[in-house]
Amino acid sequence: MIPSWLGIGIxxxxxxxxxxxxxxxxxxxxxxxxxxxxxxxxxxxxxIIWTIVFIxxxxxxxxxxxxxxxxxxxxxxxxxxxxxxxxxSLYTVVMCKTRSLKIGTIIGxxxxxxxxxxxxxxLSRSNTAFWLLVPYLxxxxxGTLVTWQMMQLNPIDA
Numbered sequence: 615m616i617p618s619w620l621g622i623g624i625x626x627x628x629x630x631x632x633x634x635x636x637x638x639x640x641x642x643x644x645x646x647x648x649x650x651x652x653x654x655x656x657x658x659x660x661x662i663i664w665t666i667v668f669i670x671x672x673x674x675x676x677x678x679x680x681x682x683x684x685x686x687x688x689x690x691x692x693x694x695x696x697x698x699x700x701x702x703s704l705y706t707v708v709m710c711k712t713r714s715l716k717i718g719t720i721i722g723x724x725x726x727x728x729x730x731x732x733x734x735x736x737l738s739r740s741n742t743a744f745w746l747l748v749p750y751l752x753x754x755x756x757g758t759l760v761t762w763q764m765m766q767l768n769p770i771d772a
Contacts, residue, residue: 618679626672633703641710649767667750674746681739694732701725715765716772722758
């Protein structure tokens with residue numbers, strides 16, 4: 615049997631990896647040509663930010679698992695972690711495939727609310743797990759705001 619930290623890590627890597635396999639070079643070119651808000655001077659750091667967010671999310675899930683391993687409620691929470699990560703990972707794929715910043719904004723907002731619900735639920739199990747979700751809860755609205763502002767700057771692609 616594989617250790618829980620490794621299983622959680624594999625799932626954490628697999629979900630975005632699988633989702634990103636559906637992004638074509640044409641999709642990527644569409645996204646790269648879009649105008650961005652002038653205040654977005656840290657776009658280079660976004661992959662680093664997301665890496666930190668995913669690591670913290672996986673660590674949070676591990677903390678929840680460690681509190682009560684293998685129980686039905688813990689498995690359900692692991693499923694909820696997967697739902698949140700899938701929503702996060704689908705943002706780019708669905709937005710690029712549909713060529714719609716509005717859909718990206720909706721997915722970004724939905725991911726934030728799912729993450730907030732998850733954070734509230736895990737708070738009763740582990741303070742550490744809760745605090746490890748805070749980076750996502752801080753970053754997600756910023757990413758959603760960027761997408762919303764890009765919608766204003768690129769009305770044809772809204």
